[in-house]
Amino acid sequence: MKELKILIVLIVFTLITYIGIEPFAHSQMSPHVAPANFNYEQEDIDLAKVRIEEAKAALQKAEIALAANATNENLKNAVESAKNDVQIRENDLEAYQELWAQAGEIAALKGNAESGAELFMACTACHGLKSQGFEPPFDDASSSEAYGVVVPDLSLAGAVYDKKFLSALIINPTQALKLSKKFTDENPFPMTQFFGFGEDLNQEVADIVAYLQSVAPQNISSKEVFETACLRCHDVRYDALYATTEKSALKGYMGSNPPDLSIMIRARGAEYLENFINDPQKKLDGTAMPRVGLTEEYTQKTVGYLEQIGDSKKGERTTIGIGMIVFFVFMAFFAYMWKREVWKELH
Numbered sequence: 001m002k003e004l005k006i007l008i009v010l011i012v013f014t015l016i017t018y019i020g021i022e023p024f025a026h027s028q029m030s031p032h033v034a035p036a037n038f039n040y041e042q043e044d045i046d047l048a049k050v051r052i053e054e055a056k057a058a059l060q061k062a063e064i065a066l067a068a069n070a071t072n073e074n075l076k077n078a079v080e081s082a083k084n085d086v087q088i089r090e091n092d093l094e095a096y097q098e099l100w101a102q103a104g105e106i107a108a109l110k111g112n113a114e115s116g117a118e119l120f121m122a123c124t125a126c127h128g129l130k131s132q133g134f135e136p137p138f139d140d141a142s143s144s145e146a147y148g149v150v151v152p153d154l155s156l157a158g159a160v161y162d163k164k165f166l167s168a169l170i171i172n173p174t175q176a177l178k179l180s181k182k183f184t185d186e187n188p189f190p191m192t193q194f195f196g197f198g199e200d201l202n203q204e205v206a207d208i209v210a211y212l213q214s215v216a217p218q219n220i221s222s223k224e225v226f227e228t229a230c231l232r233c234h235d236v237r238y239d240a241l242y243a244t245t246e247k248s249a250l251k252g253y254m255g256s257n258p259p260d261l262s263i264m265i266r267a268r269g270a271e272y273l274e275n276f277i278n279d280p281q282k283k284l285d286g287t288a289m290p291r292v293g294l295t296e297e298y299t300q301k302t303v304g305y306l307e308q309i310g311d312s313k314k315g316e317r318t319t320i321g322i323g324m325i326v327f328f329v330f331m332a333f334f335a336y337m338w339k340r341e342v343w344k345e346l347h
């Protein structure tokens with residue numbers, strides 16, 4: 001009986017650690033955020049509202065501190081800056097509501113791929129579309145120098161990026177990529193806004209998106225998605241992939257060096273990565289990494305690629321783990337039988 005009690009105590013403590021303490025520590029180190037939402041309109045509006053609430057809470061705290069010490073200049077400044085922050089966050093919500101309302105109108109239109117093919121000339125000033133024979137106007141080195149980043153080829157764009165996101169990106173790149181704080185009128189974003197050729201702007205955007213969708217291939221491997229969406233900024237040295245943008249140009253453009261992603265899956269886990277790719281600002285408020293706008297399917301493929309490179313032994317580990325548990329269950333049983341046999345005279 002004594003052994004059984006010890007076993008129960010052990011199990012209880014293990015469960016407390018595993019179900020209670022471990023997830024709690026995790027949630028403290030990486031605060032919980034809402035799960036990845038591939039309805040980007042909802043995602044952006046929800047997060048903007050969360051940020052407004054946070055800014056208002058910070059303002060309230062600053063005002064309470066000032067009330068207790070009304071002549072303190074620092075506290076006065078803190079209140080002013082907190083008020084300013086609330087205003088910025090409120091403007092941001094408005095900007096997202098406006099952007100996504102228009103993107104919704106565009107998505108409701110039926111795009112004409114043939115007219116889109118002609119309108120696409122507005123994009124070939126910077127982008128290549130190799131699958132249709134449009135070579136990029138610049139090589140990687142010149143593009144790094146001119147824009148700070150290699151302008152991506154759009155052959156896969158119509159498949160891997162969310163349709164509504166593409167519309168939003170074309171009419172307002174900085175807001176769609178969630179970089180409107182970093183890129184302003186004084187520091188303009190290198191991808192220019194599309195103003196149209198004078199016909200109905202929304203219809204023209206719908207046509208361009210329809211064109212990109214009509215030329216995109218069906219079966220795209222996870223590595224190809226990664227190359228289209230991430231490789232202009234990130235290395236994956238374990239797979240001998242190196243960012244196409246020159247390092248020094250990229251540092252100047254982004255303000256920080258994008259990390260090598262070889263073992264990011266082990267450092268952060270799949271759920272974090274999916275969440276981060278979905279909306280980098282939610283995990284790292286103010287980060288320079290743009291929202292990439294991949295569909296759910298292609299986000300998962302990208303994470304799958306990083307898992308395959310950084311954690312290729314995961315399947316093996318799981319199998320061995322199960323084998324070990326079965327082994328210990330048998331061992332425990334035989335050990336118990338053996339003990340009974342040896343001690344039976346004494347009981």
Ligand code: HEC
Nearest residue numbers: 122123125126147149151157170190191192194291292293
């Ligand atoms: C003046 C140059 C320029 C023009 C014109 C331009 N782009 Fe871009 N585009 C860029 C650059 C630079 C980037 C990469 C930005 C980055 O990664 O920070 C980019 C990125 C993109 C991306 C990838 C976005 C993502 O989520 O990663 C897509 C898709 C795209 N452009 C589509 C278009 C379309 C469609 C047009 C035409 C309506 C167009 N672009 C016109 C420069 C341009």
Ligand code: HEC
Nearest residue numbers: 229230233254256257258259264277287288289290292302
């Ligand atoms: C235009 C450049 C650019 C593109 C494209 C880009 N990233 Fe990043 N990424 C960055 C930068 C810059 C950082 C560093 C951010 C920081 O420190 O705030 C970063 C950071 C990261 C991180 C680290 C996050 C953390 O918690 O430390 C991950 C993971 C990541 N990127 C994944 C991706 C994936 C996957 C893609 C493609 C789907 C991608 N990135 C596309 C620029 C980019």
